[in-house]
Amino acid sequence: MDIPYTVNPRSDTGLYNAKVGIWLFLASEVMLFGAFFSAYILLRVTAQQGFWPDVADGWPHGLLNIPIGTFNTAVLISSSVTVVMAWMALKENNFPKFRNFMLFTVACALGFLGIKTFEYKEKFSHYVIRTTDGKVVTGHFDVDGKSPLFWTLDTVKSKNIEKLKVEVDIPNRYRFPVGMQVPEDIHKAHAEGRHHDERVIEVSQIDSLKAFIPSTHPFFAIYFTMTFLHGLHVLGGAIVLAYFTFIGTDLWRKNPEQFTNRIEVGGLFWHFVDLVWIFLFPVVYLL
Amino acid sequence: MASTSSHTSAPHGVSHDDHYHHEPGFFEKYIFSTDHKMIGIQYGLSSLAFLFFGFLLMMAMRWQLAYPGKPIPVLGAIFEKVLGADMAQGGVMQADLYNSFGAMHGTIMVFLAIVPLAFGAFGNYVTPLQIGAPDMAFPRLNMASFHLYFLGGVVMLGSFFIPGGAAKSGWTSYSPLATLADPVNVIDGQTLWLIGMVLLITSSLLGAVNFITTIIQLRARGLTWMRLPFFVWAQFVTAFLLLLAFPPLEAAGLMQLADNVLGTSFFLPTGLVTSGGQVPVSGGGSPLLWQHLFWFLAHPEVYVLILPAMGVVSEIIANNTRKPLWGYRSLVFAVLSIGFLAFIVWAHHMYMTGMGTKIATFFQTTTMMISVPSVIILSALFISLWGGSIRFNTPMLFALAFLPMFGIGGLTGLPLGLNATDLYLHDSYYVIAHFHYVVAPGTIFALFAGVYYWYPKITGRVMNETFGKVHFWGSLVFMNLIFSPMFIQGIRGMSRRMYDGGATYFQDGVGADPGILKLNVSITHAAFGLALFQLPFIFNFFWSISNGKKVTSDNPWEATTLEWQTPTPPPHGNFASEPVVYRGPYEYSVPGAEKDFSPQGQPG
Numbered sequence: 001m002d003i004p005y006t007v008n009p010r011s012d013t014g015l016y017n018a019k020v021g022i023w024l025f026l027a028s029e030v031m032l033f034g035a036f037f038s039a040y041i042l043l044r045v046t047a048q049q050g051f052w053p054d055v056a057d058g059w060p061h062g063l064l065n066i067p068i069g070t071f072n073t074a075v076l077i078s079s080s081v082t083v084v085m086a087w088m089a090l091k092e093n094n095f096p097k098f099r100n101f102m103l104f105t106v107a108c109a110l111g112f113l114g115i116k117t118f119e120y121k122e123k124f125s126h127y128v129i130r131t132t133d134g135k136v137v138t139g140h141f142d143v144d145g146k147s148p149l150f151w152t153l154d155t156v157k158s159k160n161i162e163k164l165k166v167e168v169d170i171p172n173r174y175r176f177p178v179g180m181q182v183p184e185d186i187h188k189a190h191a192e193g194r195h196h197d198e199r200v201i202e203v204s205q206i207d208s209l210k211a212f213i214p215s216t217h218p219f220f221a222i223y224f225t226m227t228f229l230h231g232l233h234v235l236g237g238a239i240v241l242a243y244f245t246f247i248g249t250d251l252w253r254k255n256p257e258q259f260t261n262r263i264e265v266g267g268l269f270w271h272f273v274d275l276v277w278i279f280l281f282p283v284v285y286l287l
Numbered sequence: 288m289a290s291t292s293s294h295t296s297a298p299h300g301v302s303h304d305d306h307y308h309h310e311p312g313f314f315e316k317y318i319f320s321t322d323h324k325m326i327g328i329q330y331g332l333s334s335l336a337f338l339f340f341g342f343l344l345m346m347a348m349r350w351q352l353a354y355p356g357k358p359i360p361v362l363g364a365i366f367e368k369v370l371g372a373d374m375a376q377g378g379v380m381q382a383d384l385y386n387s388f389g390a391m392h393g394t395i396m397v398f399l400a401i402v403p404l405a406f407g408a409f410g411n412y413v414t415p416l417q418i419g420a421p422d423m424a425f426p427r428l429n430m431a432s433f434h435l436y437f438l439g440g441v442v443m444l445g446s447f448f449i450p451g452g453a454a455k456s457g458w459t460s461y462s463p464l465a466t467l468a469d470p471v472n473v474i475d476g477q478t479l480w481l482i483g484m485v486l487l488i489t490s491s492l493l494g495a496v497n498f499i500t501t502i503i504q505l506r507a508r509g510l511t512w513m514r515l516p517f518f519v520w521a522q523f524v525t526a527f528l529l530l531l532a533f534p535p536l537e538a539a540g541l542m543q544l545a546d547n548v549l550g551t552s553f554f555l556p557t558g559l560v561t562s563g564g565q566v567p568v569s570g571g572g573s574p575l576l577w578q579h580l581f582w583f584l585a586h587p588e589v590y591v592l593i594l595p596a597m598g599v600v601s602e603i604i605a606n607n608t609r610k611p612l613w614g615y616r617s618l619v620f621a622v623l624s625i626g627f628l629a630f631i632v633w634a635h636h637m638y639m640t641g642m643g644t645k646i647a648t649f650f651q652t653t654t655m656m657i658s659v660p661s662v663i664i665l666s667a668l669f670i671s672l673w674g675g676s677i678r679f680n681t682p683m684l685f686a687l688a689f690l691p692m693f694g695i696g697g698l699t700g701l702p703l704g705l706n707a708t709d710l711y712l713h714d715s716y717y718v719i720a721h722f723h724y725v726v727a728p729g730t731i732f733a734l735f736a737g738v739y740y741w742y743p744k745i746t747g748r749v750m751n752e753t754f755g756k757v758h759f760w761g762s763l764v765f766m767n768l769i770f771s772p773m774f775i776q777g778i779r780g781m782s783r784r785m786y787d788g789g790a791t792y793f794q795d796g797v798g799a800d801p802g803i804l805k806l807n808v809s810i811t812h813a814a815f816g817l818a819l820f821q822l823p824f825i826f827n828f829f830w831s832i833s834n835g836k837k838v839t840s841d842n843p844w845e846a847t848t849l850e851w852q853t854p855t856p857p858p859h860g861n862f863a864s865e866p867v868v869y870r871g872p873y874e875y876s877v878p879g880a881e882k883d884f885s886p887q888g889q890p891g
Binding site: 002003004005010013015017018020021024025027028029031032033034035036038039042043046047048058213214215216217218221222225229 | 420421422424425426428492495496497499500503504505530531532533534535537538539541542545549550551552553557568569571572573575576579580583
């Protein structure tokens, strides 16, 4: 006996097996990301004041690049549209159209990951520097024309650097939580179009120097963990969709209905990945 | 329609299915099999091996509790050689070794032995047969599920041999202890524990998706939801618990892994200080967060342990009382209620954390609520016995013993579900006694019953009854001699976290009560007795494969459910012809019927 309902739906449920399977899998994925979002909430509401002295509630704001994040959101949403178009093309029995839409989808996936990699690199070279007078600044610095990644105070000292020329960020208004007064000089700087102050900091005056990496603050820990896990999902989805675009096309000739079903299931997963990002983007970038 | 009682030979079953005809090689047949029955057997054998291994860990710990500071006979020398002198100096169990054995005993028993046996082995082998399906809905996922489980087991076992030894922060792995327990090695036992857990969680996720899809989609014609055997219902709810409760632990595991390896502070609070000074982390995390995420899985996990056992017991009780289960519909709705309520009781494990009286009150209420459907199930099974002409064979003995044993385990849980009493009992041996009554003479007895009951379907031979009865009576007596004294120890306030069983503590003359220390010795003796009485089972299990009494029919227990209407052992594809179901699962002793059982596939 062959396993029934691998292609055609069972009459009382109206579903083929893989469709039941993917919805169940997505339910468990909701629980997985749900746990991370719950963790985010708990870490944020229990965050202690004073860790980032330039903000009021102890939780960093406005450290992520919102225009880039918005663009990436648009990239992912477009791919979600085209994955449906690709499936519809199969329903119309139009394979070349399917392939074009799928190529666009996979390209969007890779584009998203590329942009995310750039953002990660930007963070790894972004530093929070605490000086002995108790002040804290964030910013980038160059050593020999390069922006170093993952440095610590020990790295700086081991290179016998005495002074760091730091492009200190003038906090953007997102850095201030809703209801908090933005200081006058910051308003002024923004009005003049200045976003950085160049400042020379004596290494001997530095208390601690940390890159924007997971161990620096729970915000970065949860930001990197969630976006990395989401990125893995994007990668996994892209591999599956690319497989059906380039390698697994034999099935289309042999059993077009099953092939269409697989694209539908892959598409459902892709929508889920998209949906996670729709939640992730406002939570980590905007709020 | 397949004839139900004639002995059908295996080749007949597959004869109509040409593309399965090539003879599979060894690897294809035994290692990379996609057949749910072979995967069930793989799960069964591996999990029984893990069950035995977990038991040995406990035996070594019991020795240390009864005779603290004395070298462990035989094993002590091996531990010293294999695990190092800092673990077992002169064959004496050191605190680190005790802690790692304790953590791994819990982990192995829950995640590698009992769940895989109840869900992976019985679920895989029996569920598709009982619903009249040719296989699981996704056979290759099924294979992947077993391979991930096996890999997870290998990682867990391997962690014993790395520097620093296996995880030693309890099976609950509370942070910050779990992160700080081994400050020297980056890849420590805890890290491997987390990697192993991620593999096991992925495995059970694949299994859960597969089980639910199979039960929804592949039920035979005529097998409506209310005609499903209770065993299938239990597996169905169990699969949902695994599907939805495990991912939060996966999330927590990944976060703790980041704490261990990347130096993040998900679960490490600000200003954390150990004997080595201030811990160099950013802080700002929450130890409570770990406990919430852990228990969000680990409480439903208790129902994952118990529901399949209830399913097995129901099948066997209906079969051996020769009458329908009492209150089948109530059983179904009770198991569904348990499935729902299991998700909202987790924090009753956390009264001690000081999370607040309001939250404690909420979880205390839901905990009392979940005891209602549990009591419904147990009562229905007890009432099912009423007026039956009971056949006291080995599976039935184990199933009968399950009822009072689980009853004791369940009722002693009530004081732990109430905030006020739990505060006193929580860190004591009372908890160990309660939990083990549920799982050891509870679930494990039910699983033994299942092994004896389905053995003839799998091998075509019956396990020896005499050995079976020796195994049963010995196990029943010694299980109780082990766990009931622990209630006394716990109520007298003996802590469950002391690696010498409290010898040092009582030496100082604080609350000196030599009586409860003497119980340590008698419990250990009982544990050795229990080990002794598992030998007949182990012998019987292997000996009967080739020497057991051959079954003369495909349905040796004269049961009604579909798995007994297959050839013995069922061939690839299971059924000789498509099964059709005409009646409910437990139509025993139907008035006016020819025989005292009417199989589900029998028309009319």
